[in-house]
Amino acid sequence: MDREALLAAAIRYAEDRHWQVAPGHHLVRRDARVLCSCGRLDCTRPGAHPLSSDWAVEATTSGVRVRQLWGAHPDASIILPAGRMFDVIDVPELAGCLALARLERQGKQLGPVLSTPGRRLQFFVLPGMQKQLPDLVRRLGWKPERLDLRYLGKGEYVVAPPSNAGLALGATHWVRPPVEANRWPPDARELIAPIAYACAR
DSSP, X not given: OOHHHHHHXXXXXXXXXXXXXXXXXXXXXXXXXXXXXXXXXXXXXTTOSBSSTTHHHHOBOOHHXXXXXXXXXXXXXXXXXXXXXXXXXXXXHHHHHHHHHHHHHTTOOOOXXXXXXXXXXXXXXXXOOTTTHHHHHHHTTOOGGGSOOEEEOTTOEEEETTOBOSSSOOBOEEEXXXXXXXXXXOOHHHHHHHHHHHHHO
């Protein structure tokens, strides 16, 4: 992984987007194996979890602090806390692609959309709908527990590009990158119908 690219991306998220960032564990190669830098052979989120148990408090938008953190941990993944500037709707890749195509045809405003090595798509939305989402899905005619749809809000996080994360050695990447035009993500209520429909299919 290009350490300069990691640092530059972390600074850009913090300073340009005002997204809080925290360093995370990363993938390492040991004897032809790919493991998490946390050292646990049974790690359930290899290369995709925070370095510190206090990550939510330590996350920062200060470029100076980001330089200090990545100076100490130059290979660290980039952790973005949800529930602050954004929440995330997380769905399987196929359902996410179907929903994305439909939303684009409808001309809906979209925020950043992230693809993970675990073949998931993550739609960034305005924060604050975590408790209401199950009822929204029910009103659309589906049982939330039957859909492979997760809502990431306060206390949760995503791993941002160009971090390497997941059992397969591969980088997270933006399907729709954060740009000036999508600085403010949409309300989850504006996206949930096509996303839930795609998950149900």
